[in-house]
Amino acid sequence: MGWLWAIIVGFVLGLIAKAVIPGKQHSPLWLTTIFGMLGAIAGNAIAGAFGVASTRGIDWTRHLFQLIAAIIIVALGDMVYMATLGKRKYGTS
Incomplete structure (x- = not known):
């Protein structure tokens, strides 16, 4: 059950982060979810360092x-x- 919650929280955090960042982000949804999961882990570590x-x-x-x-x-x-x-996929130089 812990992995399921990690994926759900990562998905939600990744989507909120994409919505807050100005401009268009080209990373796929699965990668955004992983980034959100990493953000949750890093945020927990930072909160622990601050004692909260x-x-x-x-x-x-x-x-x-x-x-x-x-x-x-x-x-x-x-x-x-x-x-x-992204350069190969979107043809930017």
């Missing part, structure tokens, strides 16, 4: 760290995707 990994109720601070990390990872990951595979 677990609180009572909804962990808004932890979720904010996850979202910020996902935005950064999706933006950087899309740049790497376009620099490698």
Whole structure:
């Protein structure tokens, strides 16, 4: 069940990150989901470093760290995707 939640959270974080980043991102949905999962992992680690990994109720601070990390990872990951595979697929130079 943990993997299913990781995929769902990664999918949602990746989509929110794509919506927040200005411009068009060319990375496919499966890669965006992986980027979102990495953002969730990085956000949890950062929240743990700040001592807010677990609180009572909804962990808004932890979720904010996850979202910020996902935005950064999706933006950087899309740049790497376009620099490698995207040029051949989209015909840009």
